[in-house]
Every structure is written in C-alpha cells, then in structure tokens.
Amino acid sequence: QVHLQESGPGLLKPSETLSLTCAVSGYSISRGYYWGWIRQSPGKGLEWIGSIHESGDTEYNPSLKSRVIISVDTSKNQFSLTVKSVTAADTAVYYCARAEVADFDSWGQGTLVTVSS
Amino acid sequence: EVVLTQSPGTLSLSPGERATLSCRASQSFHSRSVAWYRQKPGQAPRLLIYAASNRATGIPDRFSGSGSGTDFTLTISRLEPEDFAVYFCQQYGRSPWTFGQGTKVEIK
Numbered sequence: 001q002v003h004l005q006e007s008g009p010g011l012l013k014p015s016e017t018l019s020l021t022c023a024v025s026g027y028s029i030s031r032g033y034y035w036g037w038i039r040q041s042p043g044k045g046l047e048w049i050g051s052i053h054e055s056g057d058t059e060y061n062p063s064l065k066s067r068v069i070i071s072v073d074t075s076k077n078q079f080s081l082t083v084k085s086v087t088a089a090d091t092a093v094y095y096c097a098r099a100e101v102a103d104f105d106s107w108g109q110g111t112l113v114t115v116s117s
Numbered sequence: 118e119v120v121l122t123q124s125p126g127t128l129s130l131s132p133g134e135r136a137t138l139s140c141r142a143s144q145s146f147h148s149r150s151v152a153w154y155r156q157k158p159g160q161a162p163r164l165l166i167y168a169a170s171n172r173a174t175g176i177p178d179r180f181s182g183s184g185s186g187t188d189f190t191l192t193i194s195r196l197e198p199e200d201f202a203v204y205f206c207q208q209y210g211r212s213p214w215t216f217g218q219g220t221k222v223e224i225k
Contacts, residue, residue: 046162046205046216061213062118095161102209103152105173107161 002027004096004108012115018083022096022108023076030054030074034099037070037081040110041092051099052079086115119146119208121217129225136193138204138220145187146210153182153191156219157202165204166191196222 008020022035029035036051050060052070060068064083072079083090091114097104120143130136140151149169154162164173166182169189179194193200201224206217 045218046207048214048216059212063213097161099209100167101150102214103150103164103167103173103207104154104162105164105167107163110161 002098002106004098004106006094006096006108006111008094008111008113010112010114012086012113013117014087014115015085016115018081018086018090018113018115020081020094020096020111020113021078022080023078024098025077027098028074029072029077029079034102035070035072035079036097036099036102036104038095038097038104039090039092040095043089044092047092048102049081049083049094051102088115091115118213119144119211119215121206121208121215123204123206123217123220125220126218127221127223129223130196131225132196132198134196136191136196136200136222138191138193138206138222140184140189140191140206140217142187142189142208144211146208148210149185149189150208150210151182151184151189152207152209153180154205154207155200155202156205157199162205193222 003025034051037049067084069082093110095110096108098106151169153166156162170182
C-alpha cells in the first residue's frame with residue numbers, strides 16, 4: 001500500500017522560498033503515475049498546484065506557474081515542491097498525492113505552512 | 118478555468134437516509150473526468166469516485182456517481198456514521214484541475 005509523507009518548514013516569512021518534500025513508500029515512483037501537490041486554505045478551498053510524471057514531465061496551475069517548481073528524485077523515491085516569494089496568501093495545508101491521471105487516489109496527511117512576518 | 122459549484126452547501130440528514138450531492142461545472146470539459154472525495158476533520162481527502170461513476174478501491178457500493186456534460190451527482194444510498202463529513206467534486210478534464218467548494222453532510 002502506497003504511503004506519502006510531506007516534510008518541510010511550517011513557518012516562513014513573506015518573500016521567502018517554500019520547499020516541501022514528499023517521501024513515497026510502498027510504491028516506486030519510477031513505475032509511473034502522476035505525483036501532485038494540492039493545497040487547502042479556508043479562503044480558497046482545495047487548489048491544485050501542479051503535478052509531475054515519473055518521466056519528469058510537469059504541469060502547473062497557471063495561477064502559480066511563475067513561482068512554482070516541482071521536481072522528482074526517483075533514486076530517493078520522493079518528489080518536491082518549491083514556491084518562490086511567498087505571501088500570506090500561500091498559507092495553507094499542503095498535500096502531496098498520487099494520481100493515475102489527475103484523480104488523486106492516495107494522499108499524504110498534509111503539512112501546515114504559515115507565512116507571517 | 119472550470120468553476121465547479123456544489124449544492125447544497127450543507128445537507129442535514131439522519132443515519133440511514135439517502136444523500137444526493139450536486140456538482141455543476143461552468144463549462145463542459147473532456148468526457149466524464151470528474152472525481153468525488155470525502156474529507157473528515159483533520160484528515161486528507163479520500164477518493165470515492167473517479168471518471169464520474171467508478172468507485173475507487175475499497176469504497177463501498179452505497180456510494181455511486183453519475184452525470185455527464187456539466188452536471189454530476191454523488192449519491193450515498195444509506196448514510197453511515199462515518200459519512201458525515203465534507204464532500205468535494207473535482208474535474209480533471211480541462212487544465213487547471215479544479216475543485217468544488219464542498220458540501221457538508223451533517224447529522225440532523
């Protein structure tokens with residue numbers, strides 16, 4: 001059974017860079033599927049940030065594309081999210097998840113990221 | 118982007134009753150690329166339905182999905198205690214993938 005676990009700092013200051021990692025166990029990323037990041041905030045609900053395929057192909061939400069990079073490290077069986085120049089609007093619970101297409105069938109428990117000066 | 122509007126916002130029902138949740142899209146998109154999720158407090162969403170009407174692995178048959186075009190429905194035939202939660206629809210037929218704002222199913 002696949003298990004996903006997010007990790008990264010929970011508190012950032014405005015203009016800093018957010019970096020999160022999702023460690024995957026029970027399934028090899030290199031076997032396929034899409035691996036995505038979704039965030040959830042009281043104000044904006046659930047928001048898809050972007051996804052990456054094991055091949056390295058990426059797709060991003062245009063609303064965040066200029067600030068976001070998603071990468072994969074198959075040797076460590078993990079993938080990562082980078083969001084540049086964060087503001088208070090980036091405060092949310094961040095989830096990593098797996099999808100066959102973009103229907104996310106396995107999720108991490110989520111990690112709260114707060115942006116505050 | 119495709120905006121998904123879920124209704125009602127809150128559904129007050131008793132255990133054993135039938136729940137019908139609606140999800141309407143602002144524009145049509147590819148095929149029946151709609152998923153439904155259940156989210157309990159403090160937990161991540163859990164996939165219930167994909168491709169509009171297919172139950173995900175381990176999901177009981179009291180959950181069913183239907184619809185096409187711009188109108189989709191999730192039906193829970195008999196509510197169990199664990200079903201009182203928030204439900205989200207999602208479309209993945211037209212990028213960017215988007216989610217509805219959620220329907221809360223609460224105990225009456």
